[in-house]
Amino acid sequence: MINRKYFNQGLKSLISSRSPAIALACSFIALGALFNNAGFNLQQSAASSFFTYALPGQLVMTESFLVGASLINIFLSVWLVNFRLYPMTVALVPILKHKSQPRWKYYLSCHMIAVSSWLIMKENYKRIDQKYRLDFWLGIGCGTLSAAVISTLLGYWISDYLTKEMMIGLAIVNPVYFLCMMIGAMNNIKTIIAVSSGALLGPVFYLATPEWSILIAGIVGGSIAFLIKDKKNGSI
Amino acid sequence: MDLSNNLILVIVVTSIATFASRFLGILTAENISDKSKLFDWFNYVAYSILAALITRMIIFPAGALLDSTLLIRLAVLSISIAIFLYSKKNLVLPTILSFILLTFLEGIK
Numbered sequence: 001m002i003n004r005k006y007f008n009q010g011l012k013s014l015i016s017s018r019s020p021a022i023a024l025a026c027s028f029i030a031l032g033a034l035f036n037n038a039g040f041n042l043q044q045s046a047a048s049s050f051f052t053y054a055l056p057g058q059l060v061m062t063e064s065f066l067v068g069a070s071l072i073n074i075f076l077s078v079w080l081v082n083f084r085l086y087p088m089t090v091a092l093v094p095i096l097k098h099k100s101q102p103r104w105k106y107y108l109s110c111h112m113i114a115v116s117s118w119l120i121m122k123e124n125y126k127r128i129d130q131k132y133r134l135d136f137w138l139g140i141g142c143g144t145l146s147a148a149v150i151s152t153l154l155g156y157w158i159s160d161y162l163t164k165e166m167m168i169g170l171a172i173v174n175p176v177y178f179l180c181m182m183i184g185a186m187n188n189i190k191t192i193i194a195v196s197s198g199a200l201l202g203p204v205f206y207l208a209t210p211e212w213s214i215l216i217a218g219i220v221g222g223s224i225a226f227l228i229k230d231k232k233n234g235s236i
Numbered sequence: 237m238d239l240s241n242n243l244i245l246v247i248v249v250t251s252i253a254t255f256a257s258r259f260l261g262i263l264t265a266e267n268i269s270d271k272s273k274l275f276d277w278f279n280y281v282a283y284s285i286l287a288a289l290i291t292r293m294i295i296f297p298a299g300a301l302l303d304s305t306l307l308i309r310l311a312v313l314s315i316s317i318a319i320f321l322y323s324k325k326n327l328v329l330p331t332i333l334s335f336i337l338l339t340f341l342e343g344i345k
Contacts, residue, residue, distance in 0.1 A: 017326045017327065017328055018325070018326070018327045019327060019328055020327070022327075022328055022331040022332055023327075023331050026331070026335055030299075030300065034299075040243065044243055044244065044247060047247055048247045048250070048251075051247065051248075051251040052247070052250050052251045052254045053254075054254045056289075057250055057253070057254050058250065059298065059299060061246060061247070061250040064246075065243065065246050071245060071246070071249050074246060074249055074250065074253075075249050075250075075252070075253045076253075078249070078250045078253040078254060079253040079254075079256060079257070082253065082254045082257055083257050084257075084282070084285045084286070084289065085254065085257040085258050085261065086257040086258075086260055086261045086264075087261070087278050087281045087282040087285060088261070088282045088285075088286075089257070089258050089260075089261020089262060089264075089265065090261045090264045090265045090268065090275075090278040090282075091275065091278040091279040091281075091282040092261075092265075093261065093262055093265035093268075094265055094268050094269055094270035094272075094275050095270045097265075097270075106262055107259075107262065110258040110259060110261060110262045111255065111258060113258055113261075115286060115289075118282075119286075163339075164300075164303070164342075165339045165342040165343045166339050167300040168300045168301060168303055168304050168338060168339065168342045169334075169335045169336070169337075169338040169339030169340075169342065170300070170335060171297070171299060171300040171301040172301065172304075172309060172312055172313070172334050172335065172338045173331050173334055173335050174293070175290055175293045175294050175313070176312070176313060176316045176317075176330055176331055176334040177327060177330075177331050178286065178289075178290045178293075179290055179294075179313065179316075179317065180316070180317060180320040180325075180327055180330055180331075181327070182283075182286065182287060182290065183317065183320070183321075184325055185283070190280060191280070191283055193280075194280040194281075194283040194284040194287070195283050195284065195286075195287040196287070197284060197287075198283065198284030198285060198286070198287035198288040198291075199287040199288065199290065199291045200291075201284075201288060202287065202288025202289065202290075202291045202292045203291050203292060203295045203296065205288075206292055206295075206296050210296075213288070213292065214285055214288045214289050214292060215285065217284065217285070217288035218281050218282070218284040218285030218286075218287075218288050219281055219284075219285075220284075221280075221281075221284030221285075221287070221288065222277065222278075222279075222280035222281030222282070222283065222284040222285070223277070223280075223281070225280040225283075225284065226273075226276060226277045226280045226281075
């Protein structure tokens with residue numbers, strides 16, 4: 001059903017020197033503490049991380065809940081803030097596909113798509129036999145999802161001991177991790193253009209439209225990278 | 237409706253809104269090969285979106301980071317990247333250090 005060798009290989013990416021575990025732990029510990037302060041109980045906090053598993057959306061949910069937003073408003077703002085998962089999924093599933101893999105595994109695996117797991121898969125997939133990439137991915141996904149849920153619980157329990165300074169310190173870890181991973185991923189001219197134009201356009205568009213800035217910046221930046229000629233590979 | 241019931245609904249609605257994008261992605265990807273031009277476009281858009289998200293988190297943060305100054309955030313970030321590059325792309329060191337460094341700098345501010 002699931003190839004154990006490749007699943008374990010994926011799982012092991014959590015204990016390497018390139019591990020996302022620290023970044024995941026820090027951001028979800030902060031989220032758990034936030035849940036506690038917002039009046040969630042332990043089960044609700046764990047359920048949110050397990051079933052949503054997308055930090056920006058969970059933050060928006062908490063803020064909206066606290067100001068008493070309607071369900072439809074919560075749905076729309078979460079949908080918008082987590083919409084990045086759509087292009088990320090389309091850019092991931094084709095490299096996981098293999099005709100020998102059953103359908104349910106794809107549906108299960110798409111729940112585990114998050115920035116950290118996505119970047120790890122993109123970095124490693126070429127060295128994994130296409131037939132077993134989905135098993136490798138499920139290993140990464142189960143590992144990162146578990147780390148997120150456990151860290152949420154931990155943050156919930158220790159929230160009383162976290163000082164304001166520590167909460168600020170925890171919040172920088174995720175951007176640091178993502179930025180380092182992005183720098184590591186910039187190994188061809190088109191990705192370099194995609195990343196740098198998105199990084200520049202994001203804050204610029206934010207001044208005009210905070211809610212849509214990331215999506216618009218991504219579409220514009222990604223299209224620029226797509227259209228630019230890559231002389232070395234001769235594509236477009 | 238009492239508060240705790242409402243909160244469960246909020247969590248369910250959030251999870252559905254999030255899963256919708258992932259599920260739509262699976263459906264779209266069904267007939268896309270990893271060698272096609274459309275795949276390439278989605279790939280660069282995804283990278284670009286993530287880059288935009290990261291700079292937004294740093295320059296226009298939400299939540300706890302709002303209480304720190306941009307200069308300190310950029311300093312911590314630069315030091316972390318330097319460590320990443322000089323440690324053969326180790327990610328554990330810069331992530332742990334960024335937490336300690338920013339917590340310390342906020343403490344003495």
